[in-house]
Amino acid sequence: xxxxxxxxxxxxxxxxxxxxxxxxxxxxxxxxxxxxxxxxxxxxxxxxxxxxxxxxxxxxxxxxxxxxxxxxxxxxxxxxxxxxxxxxxxxxxxxxxxxxxxxxxxxxxxxxxxxxxxxxxxxxx
Numbered sequence: 001x002x003x004x005x006x007x008x009x010x011x012x013x014x015x016x017x018x019x020x021x022x023x024x025x026x027x028x029x030x031x032x033x034x035x036x037x038x039x040x041x042x043x044x045x046x047x048x049x050x051x052x053x054x055x056x057x058x059x060x061x062x063x064x065x066x067x068x069x070x071x072x073x074x075x076x077x078x079x080x081x082x083x084x085x086x087x088x089x090x091x092x093x094x095x096x097x098x099x100x101x102x103x104x105x106x107x108x109x110x111x112x113x114x115x116x117x118x119x120x121x122x123x124x125x
Contacts, residue, residue: 030104035115038123039068040098044090064090066117071107076116089120098123 044066052058064075064086075090093099100123103115 030116030118033104033106033115035103037068037070037073037101037103037115038098039070039073039101041066041068041093041095043067043095044093046090062087065114066090066093066101068101072114073101073103073117074114075120076118086118093120 044064046065047063048060049063050058050060066073066075075086075093099120101117102119103117105115106113107115
């Protein structure tokens with residue numbers, strides 16, 4: 001084997017290892033940061049973000065936000081946690097009611113990062 005072949009094989013192995021580490025990180029975050037918050041809803045809204053790419057194509061994402069007396073929470077689906085139907089669930093949330101939110105992720109206000117609620121239920125007082 002010449003040195004060019006060894007370099008290509010070594011580079012390919014490094015790329016595969018990096019891809020595996022990144023994938024494991026994205027799978028681990030929802031599992032390792034799961035938490036439960038009991039909070040009263042003070043407001044809710046939706047907003048859309050659009051990302052456009054150099055070749056002229058754009059993609060949009062709808063964000064479903066619930067503002068509570070504790071922190072803002074984004075209602076979202078989670079493939080990793082096998083939870084679906086966030087838009088329908090978002091419609092069921094009512095103002096001034098208290099819910100138990102199952103969340104994951106990090107709340108970092110300065111970066112605009114919110115924890116995501118993948119499931120919730122109303123708390124009866």
